[in-house]
Structures are given as C-alpha cells and as structure tokens.
Amino acid sequence: MLRRSTRPFSVATRLAKWNEIPLAPPDKILGISEAFQKDTNSKKINLGVGAYRDNSGKPIVFPSVKKAETVLLEKETDKEYTGIIGSKKYQDSVRNFIFNNSGKDASGAQLIKEGRIVTAQTISGTGSLRVIADFLKRFNSAQNIIVPKPTWANHVAVFTDAGLSADFYAYYDKENNDLDFANLKKSISDAADESVILLHACCHNPTGMDLTPEQWEEVLAIIEQKKLFPLVDMAYQGFASGSPYKDIGLIRRLNELVQEGKIPTYALCQSFAKNMGLYGERTGSISIIAESGSQAKAIESQLKKLIRPMYSNPPIHGSRIVETIFSDENLLSEWLADLDSVVGRLNVVRDKLYQKLDKTNYNWDHLLKQRGMFIYTGLSAEQVIELREKYSVYATEDGRFSISGVNEHNVDYLADAINQVIKK
Amino acid sequence: MASYFTEIKQLPPDPLFGLKARYTADPRSDKVDLGIGAYRDNNGKPWILPAVRGAEKKLIESPGYNHEYLGISGYEPFLTAAAEVILGANSRAISESAIVSQQSLSGTGALHLVAVFLNEFFAGNKTVYLSKPTWANHHSVFLSAGLKVDTYPYWDAENKKLDIEGFVSTIQNAPQGSIILLHPCAHNPTGLDPTPAEWNRILDAIAERKHLPIFDSAYQGFASGSLEKDAASIRTAIDSGKISSPIFVCQSFAKNVGMYGERVGALHVILPAGESAESKETLKSAIKSQLNKLTRSEISNPPAYGAKIVATVLTDPESRKQWEEDLVTMSSRIIKMRNELKLKLIGLGTPGTWDHITNQTGMFSFTGLTPDMAERLEKVHGVYLMSSGRASVAGLNDGNVDKVARAFDEVIRFCSKSKL
Numbered sequence: 001m002l003r004r005s006t007r008p009f010s011v012a013t014r015l016a017k018w019n020e021i022p023l024a025p026p027d028k029i030l031g032i033s034e035a036f037q038k039d040t041n042s043k044k045i046n047l048g049v050g051a052y053r054d055n056s057g058k059p060i061v062f063p064s065v066k067k068a069e070t071v072l073l074e075k076e077t078d079k080e081y082t083g084i085i086g087s088k089k090y091q092d093s094v095r096n097f098i099f100n101n102s103g104k105d106a107s108g109a110q111l112i113k114e115g116r117i118v119t120a121q122t123i124s125g126t127g128s129l130r131v132i133a134d135f136l137k138r139f140n141s142a143q144n145i146i147v148p149k150p151t152w153a154n155h156v157a158v159f160t161d162a163g164l165s166a167d168f169y170a171y172y173d174k175e176n177n178d179l180d181f182a183n184l185k186k187s188i189s190d191a192a193d194e195s196v197i198l199l200h201a202c203c204h205n206p207t208g209m210d211l212t213p214e215q216w217e218e219v220l221a222i223i224e225q226k227k228l229f230p231l232v233d234m235a236y237q238g239f240a241s242g243s244p245y246k247d248i249g250l251i252r253r254l255n256e257l258v259q260e261g262k263i264p265t266y267a268l269c270q271s272f273a274k275n276m277g278l279y280g281e282r283t284g285s286i287s288i289i290a291e292s293g294s295q296a297k298a299i300e301s302q303l304k305k306l307i308r309p310m311y312s313n314p315p316i317h318g319s320r321i322v323e324t325i326f327s328d329e330n331l332l333s334e335w336l337a338d339l340d341s342v343v344g345r346l347n348v349v350r351d352k353l354y355q356k357l358d359k360t361n362y363n364w365d366h367l368l369k370q371r372g373m374f375i376y377t378g379l380s381a382e383q384v385i386e387l388r389e390k391y392s393v394y395a396t397e398d399g400r401f402s403i404s405g406v407n408e409h410n411v412d413y414l415a416d417a418i419n420q421v422i423k424k
Numbered sequence: 425m426a427s428y429f430t431e432i433k434q435l436p437p438d439p440l441f442g443l444k445a446r447y448t449a450d451p452r453s454d455k456v457d458l459g460i461g462a463y464r465d466n467n468g469k470p471w472i473l474p475a476v477r478g479a480e481k482k483l484i485e486s487p488g489y490n491h492e493y494l495g496i497s498g499y500e501p502f503l504t505a506a507a508e509v510i511l512g513a514n515s516r517a518i519s520e521s522a523i524v525s526q527q528s529l530s531g532t533g534a535l536h537l538v539a540v541f542l543n544e545f546f547a548g549n550k551t552v553y554l555s556k557p558t559w560a561n562h563h564s565v566f567l568s569a570g571l572k573v574d575t576y577p578y579w580d581a582e583n584k585k586l587d588i589e590g591f592v593s594t595i596q597n598a599p600q601g602s603i604i605l606l607h608p609c610a611h612n613p614t615g616l617d618p619t620p621a622e623w624n625r626i627l628d629a630i631a632e633r634k635h636l637p638i639f640d641s642a643y644q645g646f647a648s649g650s651l652e653k654d655a656a657s658i659r660t661a662i663d664s665g666k667i668s669s670p671i672f673v674c675q676s677f678a679k680n681v682g683m684y685g686e687r688v689g690a691l692h693v694i695l696p697a698g699e700s701a702e703s704k705e706t707l708k709s710a711i712k713s714q715l716n717k718l719t720r721s722e723i724s725n726p727p728a729y730g731a732k733i734v735a736t737v738l739t740d741p742e743s744r745k746q747w748e749e750d751l752v753t754m755s756s757r758i759i760k761m762r763n764e765l766k767l768k769l770i771g772l773g774t775p776g777t778w779d780h781i782t783n784q785t786g787m788f789s790f791t792g793l794t795p796d797m798a799e800r801l802e803k804v805h806g807v808y809l810m811s812s813g814r815a816s817v818a819g820l821n822d823g824n825v826d827k828v829a830r831a832f833d834e835v836i837r838f839c840s841k842s843k844l
Contacts (some may be wrong), residue, residue: 021545024713027496027720051492059490069484078470080462081684084438123529126724139429154720161721265429279493280728290429298434305435309564310536310722311529316685317729318491 028153028396036394044392045410047401050205050373051279052342055407062277062342064335068324076320081313084304086121086285090319093326094285095119098237098270099255102245107255115293118300120286120307121314124279125235125271126154128286132231132267133162134306135288135299136196140229145196146188148172150398152205152233155198164196172207177366177378179209188222196229201268202247203236203372206400210240210371216250220257230254230266238275240371242343243336255289264291272322274373275339283318349406350375356415362422375401383421391417439810440560447808455806456824458815461787462684463646463754466821471754473682475747479736482743491728496716498527498690499731505738506690510641510655510675516663522695524708526715527726530689531642531676532561537691538638538672539569540718548601548636553594555579555605557812559612559640562605571603579614584780584792588622595629601669604635609654610643610786613814617647617785623657631666638672645680647785649755651748665697677734679787680751686730691715761820762789768829774836789815797835805831 032048054060085091095117099108111117122128137143145159148171159166169191170183188197199219202210211219223230232251238244257263271284286303290296307313325331353375354367367375379387379399387393393414395401406414437445443459465471483489497503503525508518517523528534543550552566555578566573576598577590595604606626609617618626630637639658645651661667670693677688693711695704719725737743759782766778781789793801793813801807807828809815820828 020547021707021710021714023710024717026713027716030495059492061490065491066484073480073484076472079472079476079683079685080470081678083441123723123727126720127722130722139432154724157717157721161718278491280491280725282723282725282727294434295429295432298432299429301435301437302432304438308438309532309561309568311687312532312561313685313687315529315687315727315730317727 032394032396035388039392039394041392043410043413045394045405045414047393047395047403047405049402049405050274051404052274052277052373053404053407055345056409057405057407060277060342062335062338064325064331064338065276065278065321067334068321068331071324072320079316082121082316082319084307084313085119085300086314086319087323089323089327090121091119091285093323094121094270095287097244097326098248098251098268098287101248101252104245105252105255107259108252110259111255111289116290116296118288118290118296118303120300120303121319122269122284122286123311123314124273124282124284125233125269126158127282127314128269128271128284129155129158129233130162131286131303131307132269132288133159133164135303136229136231137163138306139302140196142192142194142196142229144192145198145231146191147198148184148200148204150206151198151200152235155233167191169197171204172209172376174378177363177376178369179211179215181211181215185218185222188219188228189226191226191228194227194229196231197223199230199232199250201232201234201237201250202240203374205235205372206374206396206398207376208370208372208374209366209376213249213253216253220253220263224257224262230263232266232268234268234270236274236372237270238339239343239346239373242340244275244339258289265289272318276322276325276335277342278318278321281318281321282315283322346373346403349408349411350403352408352411353403353406353415356412358419358422373402373404375403377401377418379418379421386421387417391420393417443808443810446802450806450808452806454824454827456808456819456828458807458809458817458819458828460816460819463679463682463787463818464821466757466823468819468821468823471682473747473750475737475743475750476682476733478746479733479740479743482740483732483736494527494725494728494731496719496725497525497712498726499728499735501739502688502731502735503527503690505735506675506677507692509651509738510644510658510673510692511662511694512652512655512659515659516665516697517692517694520697520704522697522699522704522708524693524695524711524715526691526712526719527731528674528689528691529723529726530678530687531640531674532565533687533726534674534676534689534691535562535565535638535640536569537715537718538674539566539571541715542603542636543570545714546603546636548603548634549599550603551599552603552605552638553598555591555607555611557613558605558607562640574598576604578611579616579790581792584777584790585783586616586618586622588618588625591618592625592629595626595635596633598633598635600633600635602633602635603638604630605638605640606657608639608641608644608657610647610788612642612786613788613810613812614790615784615786615788615817616780616790618657620656620660623660627657627661627664627667630661631668634668636669636672637661637667638674640674642676643679643786644675645748645751646755646787649752651751662694668696670695677730681734681737681747682750682754683730683733686733687727688730688734758787758817761817761825764825765789765817765820765829765832768826769832772829772833774829774833775840776836787816787818789817791815791832793832793835794839797839800835800838801831805834807831
C-alpha cells in the first residue's frame with residue numbers, strides 16, 4: 001500500500017498521499033466577502049451575502065428571537081442531548097407549522113393524523129438536503145436527481161457527494177430574463193421515469209422567479225405521469241409574500257395529490273435560517289411523506305441510523321428558539337410581524353432600485369416579477385466585474401444580487417453604477 | 425402507481441434509548457438511572473455549569489451578538505482556544521504552526537470528518553483499530569465512511585484490568601501504516617486508562633509501526649479535574665516527536681463544558697515535526713480546503729452558539745476560572761461516589777473485588793456485572809444500567825448509593841448461586 005513519494009524525506013508523504021491532496025477551490029461567495037472586506041472605498045456595497053441586512057447595512061436579530069433567547073436564559077434547566085432526529089416538541093411544532101398550515105391544510109392535517117409524515121431536525125437546509133440525499137442513495141430505486149438550471153451553488157455538490165448523479169432541467173431564459181417554461185416542461189418530460197426532481201418551493205435561488213399556480217399544475221401533472229419523486233427545497237418560506245402561511249401553495253397542493261393517491265410520496269427540506277434569521281444556528285428539518293404510517297416508522301428508524309454516525313444529534317440552541325416561539329401565541333405573532341417587516345423592506349428597496357434604473361436601453365421589468373432575497377439582474381460576468389472594479393459593488397458573476405445589501409443610503413449610488421455599466 | 429421505499433425495514437431502537445424509555449415508564453419512586461451519559465448533580469438533576477450560564481449571559485447581552493453564518497471552518501476564536509486547551513500553550517504543534525483545525529458537530533462530527541477524509545486520502549492500511557470494547561458508535565462511524573474496522577484487546581474481564589500486553593502486541597502486529605483509535609482519558613465504556621508508562625509503550629509501538637493515531641478526546645478535565653493530566657497522552661504523542669505520522673485529535677466539549685446538546689467540537693490535524701516550512705504550508709492549505717469541501721456539502725457551516733459560548737469560557741479570565749472550578753466540582757463528586765460504592769460493597773461482603781471501580785475514571789464504571797445481573801437489577805430493584813455492565817457513576821448520589829450497593833449485592837449473590 002505504501003507509495004513512492006517525490007519527497008522521500010517527508011514521512012507524511014510516504015504514509016499518506018498528502019501530496020496528492022489537491023487544493024479544493026474556495027467557495028465563490030466567501031471569496032467575494034473577503035475581497036469586499038479588503039476594499040477601502042467608503043461607498044462599497046456587498047451584494048454577495050445571502051443574509052438579511054437592515055436599512056443601515058447591519059445584521060439583525062429578530063426581536064421575537066431575542067425574546068425567546070431571554071426566556072431560555074431564564075428557564076432552561078439543562079443542555080442535554082436532544083434525540084437523534086431532534087425533540088418530539090420540535091418535530092411536532094415544525095410539522096404542524098408547515099403541513100397543518102394554521103389549520104388551513106386539510107390534506108396535510110390528515111397526513112399528520114395518519115402518522116405518514118416523518119420529520120427530523122437537521123443541520124439547517126444543507127443538512128436536510130444531505131440527509132435526504134444519503135437516504136435516497138440507500139433506498140430509492142432511481143439514483144439520479146434533476147435540478148433547475150440555474151440553482152443554488154451547493155445543490156449539485158450535496159447530491160453528488162452523496163453518490164447520486166445530478167442533471168439539469170431548463171428553468172430560466174437568460175435572453176429574456178424570464179422563466180423558460182416551455183423548455184422546463186420539455187426537459188422534465190425528457191427525464192428518466194422515477195427520477196428525483198428538485199423543486200424550489202418559493203423565491204427560487206438564484207433567479208427569484210417562481211412558477212404561477214397554473215404553471216405548477218402543469219408541472220405536477222408531468223411529475224405524476226412520469227412518477228418523479230418531488231424533493232422540495234424551501235429555504236425562503238415567507239420571503240415571497242411576507243407570510244410563511246401564504247408561501248406554501250406547492251406543499252398544500254402536493255398534500256392534496258398525495259391524499260388523492262396521484263403522487264405517492266415526496267420530501268421537504270426546510271430551514272429557519274432566513275425566515276427566523278437563525279443562519280449560523282443551523283436549524284432546519286427534513287420531512288418525508290410516507291405511503292403508510294408503518295412505512296413512516298421504518299423510514300424514521302433508518303434516518304436515525306443514518307444520522308447517528310454522522311453527528312449523533314443536532315444542536316439545540318436554534319431548535320429551542322423555534323420551540324419557544326411556536327409554543328407562545330404572542331411570540332408567534334411577533335415573529336410573523338418581524339418577518340413581514342423584513343420582507344417589506346426588501347420589497348421597498350427592490351421598487352426603489354427599479355425606479356432609478358435606466359430603462360431606455362434595458363428592460364428591467366423582471367425585477368418586479370422576482371421575489372425573495374435576490375435579484376437576478378441578467379448582467380454579464382464582464383459587467384459584474386466592471387461593477388466590482390470601478391464601483392466597489394460586489395456580487396457573484398452570475399449576476400445575482402442580494403437585495404438585502406441595498407438600502408436607502410446606497411440605492412442611488414448602486415443604480416447609477418449599474419446605469420453606467422449598462423450604457424456601454 | 426409507483427411504490428417507493430418498499431425495502432425499508434424498521435430497525436430496533438438504540439439499546440441506550442430503549443433503556444431510557446423503560447426507566448421513564450417505571451413507576452417506582454426509588455428507581456435509579458445509571459444508563460445516562462450526562463452529568464447529574466447530587467440531587468440527580470442535570471447541571472448547567474455556572475461558567476456556561478455566565479458566558480451565555482455575557483454573550484446574549486453583548487452589543488454585537490448575532491446569528492450570522494460562521495465561516496466553513498467555524499468560529500476562529502473558538503478553534504484557536506480549543507487547540508490551545510487540548511495541546512497545551514507550549515505545544516510544538518502551536519509554536520511550529522503545524523495544525524489545521526475544523527469546527528465539528530461535537531465528537532461524533534469530528535470522528536465522521538476524519539473517517540471520510542482518511543477514506544479519501546489515506547494511502548496506508550485503511551483499517552481502523554478500535555479498543556475492545558469501545559463506545560457503541562465508533563464502529564458505525566468508520567464503517568459508514570467506507571473504512572474497515574478491527575479491534576485491539578483492552579479490557580481483561582477476568583482480572584477487571586487493562587490488557588496492556590494484548591493491546592501493545594496487536595498494534596505491533598497490525599500492518600504497517602494502520603489507523604489506531606485511542607481514548608486519551610476516561611476510556612468509554614470501561615473507565616480504565618493506561619498509566620503514563622503504559623502510554624509510552626503504546627506510543628512507541630505506534631511510532632515503530634508508522635501507524636496513524638486518532639485521539640478521541642471526550643472527557644478532558646472531566647476525568648481527573650485537571651485539563652493537563654487528562655490531555656497528557658495526546659501531548660506526549662505530539663511533543664515527543666517520535667510519531668512520524670500526522671496525528672488527528674477529535675475534541676468534544678459535550679461533557680467537560682456540559683454543553684452536550686450544543687454540539688461543540690473540533691478536529692485538529694497535527695502535522696509531524698520535520699516538514700519543511702514550504703511543504704507544511706502547502707499541506708495545510710490542501711487539508712483545510714478539503715475539510716472545508718466535505719463540510720460544505722454536508723452542513724455548509726457549523727453551529728455558532730455553542731462555539732461562541734465555549735470560546736468565552738476558554739478565553740474570558742473570569743469564565744475560565746469558574747470553569748476550572750466547575751470541572752473539579754464534577755470530577756470530585758464522581759470520584760467520591762466511586763469510593764462510596766466500593767466501600768459499601770466491601771462492607772456488605774459482596775463476592776468479588778471492587779478496586780476497579782476506583783481505578784476507573786470519568787463518567788462510567790465497567791462494573792463487571794453480567795447481562796443477567798443487569799436484567800435482575802432492573803426488574804427487581806429498579807436500577808437501570810447497560811447489559812454490558814456499564815454504569816454511569818454520574819447517576820449515583822448521596823441519596824441512592826446505599827440502595828444501589830445493596831441491589832448490586834443482592835443480584836450478584838442471586839446470579840452466582842443460580843449458576844452453581
């Protein structure tokens with residue numbers, strides 16, 4: 001097993017193939033943050049980060065979250081391990097919040113009653129995607145997933161590192177800055193039967209462009225016909241409308257289809273990173289809708305088996321905040337109001353930016369159709385680089401701007417910079 | 425209609441969770457839980473360390489407090505302080521800047537990272553040697569990452585002591601360049617640790633055979649009350665410079681900071697002495713980037729809260745002083761309970777020898793009780809421990825140690841008699 005090394009004096013290189021460890025490429029978004037930190041221009045703007053900033057460009061702690069933390073500080077009596085898939089209280093809170101939808105989702109409520117929904121606390125959205133990827137690798141007949149093009153930069157790595165093969169389906173028309181619905185339908189129809197299909201529940205990342213209810217119907221019909229396995233990623237629940245209860249039309253519709261027996265099962269990855277501002281606390285969940293209550297129990301036992309050797313059990317600080325908020329009506333309505341005001345600010349600056357952009361030679365109407373934390377500008381990589389080099393405006397080269405970095409104080413500067421770059 | 429997942433079988437519950445469920449359901453008011461792997465105070469209650477409470481208050485009330493994402497490697501002030509506490513401020517690894525640290529989901533997360541990393545990049549014998557017995561999760565952590573697993577003898581059941589000869593000779597006979605997992609202190613589940621002289625023999629054998637050691641440090645400071653003493657084996661391995669392989673240290677703050685559920689831990693990769701500065705930097709960057717890549721596709725970035733608390737506990741002088749006192753509070757209570765249990769068993773004239781209870785350290789005692797004794801303890805006396813005979817000493821207190829000793833005495837006499 002021992003290998004010859006080009007550096008014979010290093011025992012490490014003889015024993016391990018250290019010298020063969022390639023340098024993995026740095027994360028693109030983090031690279032932008034680093035360059036931004038180093039920039040000395042006082043007018044610099046960071047549009048790379050997917051975390052909320054207030055009108056003065058600062059991170060916030062949701063006031064409702066802060067209150068929940070104060071409650072915990074006073075009342076918490078232990079820091080013990082939670083279960084492998086989190087506490088029953090957390091699972092019930094999340095399941096009720098999403099699938100019962102404040103009493104408005106009869107099909108979801110019925111699925112809960114029948115014990116057909118397995119919910120496990122996970123390491124935020126990424127952790128839930130990884131757990132379902134590992135699970136599908138072990139138990140699903142199809143070993144491939146199709147994801148929209150474009151999609152969140154980490155999606156493909158999560159699935160392929162788990163051993164699934166990933167391919168794209170058409171989603172966005174860059175020429176016209178619009179959803180490419182005809183090709184979307186066509187490429188889904190062309191996928192192998194029973195493939196796993198990744199769907200963004202709302203506020204598609206990075207384009208911000210979602211399907212209409214009518215378009216979802218058409219897609220769901222194809223999914224039913226081709227027996228695709230829907231894997232829904234819901235990272236921005238509440239960021240489309242301001243209300244988390246309104247942004248889950250897709251989930252409610254899927255629950256109906258499951259009850260009607262048209263789609264036997266699906267899975268939902270969800271996190272409180274954005275809508276509760278719990279980013280770094282890594283608080284999320286995976287839910288799998290089983291075909292029966294007994295199958296749900298089997299799935300749950302297998303999820304535990306899968307998670308136990310990975311990290312034993314998930315972190316409790318964020319999940320206890322969630323439990324605290326969902327078990328106190330006042331805190332719950334406070335949180336809903338906090339979220340609504342966050343989304344409200346994003347919509348205000350989105351409109352302001354739209355108004356100030358020069359529309360003589362460039363159609364900016366897509367800005368008004370897009371929802372969530374991002375705008376997908378349609379600017380070319382060259383234009384993004386020019387914005388960075390000439391104006392200290394930092395964004396990823398796919399032209400995705402995090403609108404949370406925009407505020408009343410810098411929106412004029414930003415619009416001017418974009419107008420200048422586009423004029424050329 | 426497509427049918428999915430038809431091959432999924434329901435698995436039996438984890439034995440420890442089953443034990444806990446039976447304990448919870450037991451209506452007897454004087455039942456005793458010796459299954460738990462978490463500290464209990466003298467009233468049998470969970471204990472949030474005063475140092476942690478203080479740090480939490482400081483943190484939450486500090487003006488810059490937020491819930492932003494950490495970098496993929498984790499919280500840098502935590503990583504620096506964590507390396508220093510386990511390796512020692514004067515460590516060769518620190519002065520030579522020979523460490524790559526990655527924050528992990530406590531000890532399990534660190535072990536998992538090592539396992540996946542070695543499976544991808546290790547060119548030696550991809551077999552991990554585990555002590556027999558070891559923590560119940562060790563096997564599946566390494567097997568699920570694709571590595572092979574073998575064992576070295578550890579517990580001499582007949583004499584209730586360490587089988588040091590079997591341990592050392594297995595290391596010597598393992599294929600050169602194998603992976604050896606070591607418990608630096610408070611061996612789980614036996615509670616029995618090698619002496620400093622025995623550690624030297626173990627480390628010499630590892631060095632001689634060019635094995636790669638992984639230290640799984642789950643109880644630093646919890647075993648003896650001294651951070652230095654409980655890390656001595658790791659520090660000897662690194663500072664002696666005799667081990668030519670990189671050394672992996674998996675560090676958990678679950679027990680010693682009492683932050684079980686916050687999942688605070690780190691993986692430290694320590695490069696061997698004698699690497700040139702240039703090759704060291706190249707290696708460090710490559711290792712760091714690959715650990716980042718693995719982390720990114722599994723969890724994106726590690727949880728912030730616990731890491732910030734531990735960083736405060738380790739670096740804020742007032743919190744640090746409190747913590748070192750808290751460690752002594754926990755370890756001395758456990759040592760006291762070991763003594764009392766032993767003295768009571770001797771006083772009752774219980775068949776067998778009981779020195780091993782006080783020779784063992786940390787949370788657990790490997791009592792030597794057999795599965796049928798454990799079963800009878802549970803049924804007749806309401807005393808719950810693992811069928812392996814592992815008892816969590818943290819479950820003992822002034823109010824129940826007498827009952828537990830009498831219960832041990834009864835089941836040992838009963839089961840020994842029925843065997844005759």
